[in-house]
Amino acid sequence: MLSRSAARALSSQSRQFSSSAARQTKVAVLGAGGGIGQPLSLLLKQNKLVTSLSLYDIRGAPGVAADVSHIDSQSEVKGYPADQLDQALEGVKVVVIPAGVPRKPGMTRDDLFNTNASIVRDLAAAVARSAPEAHLLIISNPVNSTVPIVSETLKKAGVYDPRRVFGVTTLDVVRAARFLSEVTGAHPDECKVTVVGGHSGSTIVPLLSQTAHGKAVKGEVYDKLVHRIQFGGDEVVKAKDGAGSATLSMAYAGAKFTDALLRGLSGEKGVVTPTFVKSDLFAKEGLEYFSSNVELGPNGVEKIHPVGPLSAEEEKLLAACLPDLKKNIEKGNAFAAQS
Numbered sequence: 001m002l003s004r005s006a007a008r009a010l011s012s013q014s015r016q017f018s019s020s021a022a023r024q025t026k027v028a029v030l031g032a033g034g035g036i037g038q039p040l041s042l043l044l045k046q047n048k049l050v051t052s053l054s055l056y057d058i059r060g061a062p063g064v065a066a067d068v069s070h071i072d073s074q075s076e077v078k079g080y081p082a083d084q085l086d087q088a089l090e091g092v093k094v095v096v097i098p099a100g101v102p103r104k105p106g107m108t109r110d111d112l113f114n115t116n117a118s119i120v121r122d123l124a125a126a127v128a129r130s131a132p133e134a135h136l137l138i139i140s141n142p143v144n145s146t147v148p149i150v151s152e153t154l155k156k157a158g159v160y161d162p163r164r165v166f167g168v169t170t171l172d173v174v175r176a177a178r179f180l181s182e183v184t185g186a187h188p189d190e191c192k193v194t195v196v197g198g199h200s201g202s203t204i205v206p207l208l209s210q211t212a213h214g215k216a217v218k219g220e221v222y223d224k225l226v227h228r229i230q231f232g233g234d235e236v237v238k239a240k241d242g243a244g245s246a247t248l249s250m251a252y253a254g255a256k257f258t259d260a261l262l263r264g265l266s267g268e269k270g271v272v273t274p275t276f277v278k279s280d281l282f283a284k285e286g287l288e289y290f291s292s293n294v295e296l297g298p299n300g301v302e303k304i305h306p307v308g309p310l311s312a313e314e315e316k317l318l319a320a321c322l323p324d325l326k327k328n329i330e331k332g333n334a335f336a337a338q339s
């Protein structure tokens with residue numbers, strides 16, 4: 001017979017266990033064998049909100065899984081070969097997709113469309129079949145078009161919920177903080193910049209005027225900083241000289257966004273970060289999707305924040321962003337409509 005205090009302690013322990021178990025989640029990485037997929041899997045293995053990691057790729061996922069599974073964190077890891085996509089998705093709550101080809105020097109992200117559009121469509125169709133209630137985090141480029149493709153594919157399957165589809169634009173936010181810190185000498189933690197729009201060149205709009213350190217940057221230094229944030233991806237593509245694009249910083253950014261979503265799903269309040277989602281902010285201009293600050297919660301997207309006050313320079317950047325972004329979105333929609 002347990003004493004009353006022992007029984008109380010046991011019941012409080014089991015409440016704690018059940019609430020933390022409820023918060024934990026099975027996460028899949030599709031494209032886990034790739035340049036982003038491997039370090040992303042490594043980082044997700046260290047996330048306490050992940051109970052189980054399901055690693056899928058058409059090449060090499062079982063090997064990555066065996067390797068990552070030796071890390072001494074609580075989650076289980078399983079790798080799936082090319083013919084086991086549906087099994088990989090069973091019971092999965094969050095699906096992160098870095099599958100597809102990366103750029104080489106001289107290419108734009110849009111040049112990846114022809115290869116990556118069908119990869120992303122087929123993976124989204126599998127999610128619709130095997131994990132219809134999962135949240136989808138799209139890393140594969142061109143994000144401005146792959147997010148519409150995923151959304152339309154889910155719509156066709158009758159399982160679309162716009163609160164559960166996210167284009168991962170976190171790398172732009174990460175770069176903006178780092179590059180602003182390099183210009184000002186302030187710590188990156190004090191240089192958080194909201195980046196809105198989409199994820200390629202002119203569609204990337206950093207709102208430097210909304211931060212204390214960013215507001216102080218003017219003239220040529222401002223122009224160079226904005227250009228560096230918009231074209232940071234090209235810097236890495238050039239330096240890698242044909243061996244691909246950003247993988248390590250992207251894995252960091254992907255893990256950071258996944259963690260934000262998991263915290264929101266688990267009920268944490270006030271989790272707000274930019275992400276490319278179905279949005280009415282620029283519906284009048286004909287845009288169905290837009291990245292702005294989004295509050296993440298138990299259902300995914302809880303609240304889409306407006307872009308807020310803009311400087312004259314940012315008004316111009318936004319004016320340049322909207323038509324390009326609209327074209328990218330329409331291209332994704334047109335592909336999905338023909339598929």
Ligand SMILES: NC(=O)C1=CN([C@@H]2O[C@H](COP(=O)(O)OP(=O)(O)OC[C@H]3O[C@@H](n4cnc5c(N)ncnc54)[C@H](O)[C@@H]3O)[C@@H](O)[C@H]2O)C=CC1
Nearest residue numbers: 031033034035036057058099100101102139140141171250
């Ligand atoms: N959203 C963002 O900020 C960023 C996006 N990217 C994009 O991420 C994508 C992946 O880049 P990396 O990892 O560097 O490329 P990678 O070539 O190293 O890896 C891609 C992986 O996808 C796998 N794959 C191809 N087709 C697949 C399919 N049908 N199912 C499952 N897996 C499949 C390949 O086998 C490979 O392991 C590219 O499209 C790249 O442009 C890259 C950096 C930043």
Ligand SMILES: O=C([O-])CC(=O)C(=O)O
Nearest residue numbers: 103141171233234245246
């Ligand atoms: O530049 C690329 O192709 C990869 C990417 O999206 C980025 O690094 O932002």
